[in-house]
Amino acid sequence: MESTRNRLIELLETSDKQFVSGQLLSEKLKISRSAIWKHMKELEKDGYHIEGISRKGYRIVKFPDKVSENTIQWGLGTNWLGKNIIHKTTTTTTQQLAHQAAQDNAEHGTIVIADEQTKGKGRMNRQWYSTKGKGIWMSIILRPNVLPIMAPQLTLLSATVLADAISEQTALTPKIKWPNDILINDQKTAGILTEMQAEQDQIQYVVIGLGINVNQITEDFDKDIQDKATSLHIQTGHKWNIKDFIQHVLKSFEESYDAFMENGFPEVKQKWESYGYRIGEQIKIKTLHKEWKAEFLGIAEDGALLTKTDKDEIKKIYSGEIEWFMKGEDDNAK
Template identity: 60%
Template sequence: MSSTRNKLIELLSKNEAQYISGQLLSEQLNISRSAIWKHMNELKKDGYEIEGKAKKGYRIISYPNKISENTISWGLQTDWLGKKIVYRDSITSTQRLAHELALDGAEHGTIVIADEQTKGKGRVDRNWHSQKGKGIWMSVILRPTILPYLAPQLTLLTATVLANVIDQYAKIKPQIKWPNDILIDSRKMAGILTEMQAEQDHVLYVIVGMGININQDQSDLPDDILNKATSLRIETGQEWEMLPMIQQIIETFESKYMHYIDNGFKEVKQNWENYGFRLNERLQINSGNKRWEGLFLGIAEDGALLAKTDTGIIEKVYSGEISWF
């Protein structure tokens, strides 16, 4: 959102109970009366209800709940994350567009968000069902000052962000299934896809994609995932406003990301294990050609899964398919 439009909404919101004249707005913003009128029309397109009366001026009646670059930006309390937001009504994949933008030089903290993805994707090129207006489909472009081998920690960091926000926002405690799934009652509500472009000792960029099921009901879920997936609405029995949740995710992400960059992984590890799915239970690990069983101990200082084999050896797992008994 332009800084002018941001200031315009701020002036209107401070004077909700009364009209504010076009002349005063013009003086405060240092733009013409006709420019004020054009900005008002743009805000109306975004769903702001604004009343204009001759000789009185303008006043804001209601704020939109729809998602757009403007509505996300307004009131967003961040220093760098989301200063550039690219919104699409419908898109093949926010992840794909984020890669294109990153290769074209998009700045650290750029966000790509859409109402609908027609070809949303999860890990291992799996499809992600991304129905219009039913969830949060968002990718974040990061240019972190970390070594490439540490990039998987950003998946675990993002999982703690989503778990914290869901916990605080909906008062329902989710669990994190290593490394990238957010579960409620053992069913998947959200997934994270982290992709990186790097040189040997330098990260060029990281794209962190998030797919979060919010307002689907049972009939919205495809048959093949009906028993494995869920949404915030299914779990709580109520519909949720997505805009404040998106802003809370962005603000929480910036705060936790900066703490991680400044202080390392220790607090992320503790937070992750607070939400860890089936910690201290037996699991089966398929990694490469190796299949074995063990006890899930948590995550290591570098983010790897820690499991104790039946012979008492503690193994680190960096990739693979995990299943529990």
């Protein structure tokens, strides 16, 4: 059914809005003309505006901009990512749904996506404002054959995918703030949350949550974060097609993930550092029991934050809160 409908969309799209006869569609798809009509009605439910005229056939007058399982899959062009999609109009968090699906044996590459999250969260359980219909709130279920210690590298890979997508689609210049934030002009526009279920030497599954602010205006954000958060619309003045952006991200993610599984982390590291936020500058590092300053050198071969202390010691940081100094502030750091 899905492959037939995908082929139907392809035939109508390539007609350049010219009518395609029901007989021709029937012959190409090897189904009856009444089955063609039923497919057209399903397309209309997903937001396609179809014009059908007797003796002339069918044509697409308007393509949908809504998000659904069907609209994401039609024209997606991936080999394995997004072949199974779970879409909700509203949910608490896509991460929660993805964990449930993974535990119910959802296949590798399953996508969970929502128009709105009522309890969206980011790293360290911070609230994420998921405005209905104005952003991408999506989780990807992966079952990689790698050691659990390598899972954090998937966060860094995901960050490069989002940075590439934003750069390619909008001509903006994103930066990646370690480990999981995408910034534009020093304001957060996207974040990544990676969670894992694993045994000591084997990953059962990984859920990668992606949150991207796409079409929000400033007033969509709470006043206390309006100077810290932004969206692609705020930065460009352009309203973006969310479905198209999702498809671009998924296709790029599949390509990057396949390359990572084939070639390892070096290519990801190189790309990440090309987007790295304020590499070479002084940072303040906070853990539960300690706070100190160091120079941010980039990321290590295993994905850890790479720093140099004031005693010229090279240190790897695997977790903690990172702050960048304002000009002239670093002299007061501990």
